[in-house]
Amino acid sequence: xKLLTLPLxxxxxxxFYSPIVQPRPAPRVESVAVRNAKVSDFVSxxxxxxxxxxxxxxxxDGRIATVAQMHxxxxxxxxxxxxxxxxxxxxxxxxxxxxxxxxxAAENIAHGQTSAQQALSAWVGSSRHRRNIEECRYTRHxxxxxGTYWTxxxxxxx
Numbered sequence: 001x002k003l004l005t006l007p008l009x010x011x012x013x014x015x016f017y018s019p020i021v022q023p024r025p026a027p028r029v030e031s032v033a034v035r036n037a038k039v040s041d042f043v044s045x046x047x048x049x050x051x052x053x054x055x056x057x058x059x060x061d062g063r064i065a066t067v068a069q070m071h072x073x074x075x076x077x078x079x080x081x082x083x084x085x086x087x088x089x090x091x092x093x094x095x096x097x098x099x100x101x102x103x104x105a106a107e108n109i110a111h112g113q114t115s116a117q118q119a120l121s122a123w124v125g126s127s128r129h130r131r132n133i134e135e136c137r138y139t140r141h142x143x144x145x146x147g148t149y150w151t152x153x154x155x156x157x158x
Contacts, residue, residue: 039143042116046133046141046152049120055136058154065142067094068151071109072144081111081149091153102155106132110150119150 047057071094074085084090089097091107108129113119123129132138138154145151 036145038116039145042119042143042145042150042152045116045120049124049133050136053134055134056139058141059139061100061140061142061155063098063100063142064095064140064153064155065144067091067098067100067144068107068142068153069144069146070094071107071153072146072149072151075109075111075149075151076146081109083107083109095153095155100155101157103158104137104156106135106138106154108132108150108152108154112148113150114148119152123152 075081078086095105108123110119110122113122137156137158140155143152
């Protein structure tokens, strides 16, 4: 299968994130069980990668994971591959609708990877996606997987 990744937007820095502070505070959500074995493997791999890059491990946030999972489900069920869903909602819209506050946020999506290692390798192989993974200001995350549609959502409070 062809490995594909797509950035949300190509800003002047080549990185996508939201510098807009959301009105709701972002409570710290401690790690909860990850139910999908592939997602669990990915979480371990991405946190090892971040630690090698000098960043702290990301904290799993069940609300963010739900946002990511719903987007992966939506892409699979409605046959599209984009950060914006057919209703025009961006990752930032979806986070806000779920009540997730953040100072910055980003989303990586991929399609076609059948393992956690393939997904991480595809994203690390892309400078824009790698920047999201290695951005130490992102502290919380969630991952969704439906078929071979991966969604990784990051948030940070600073």
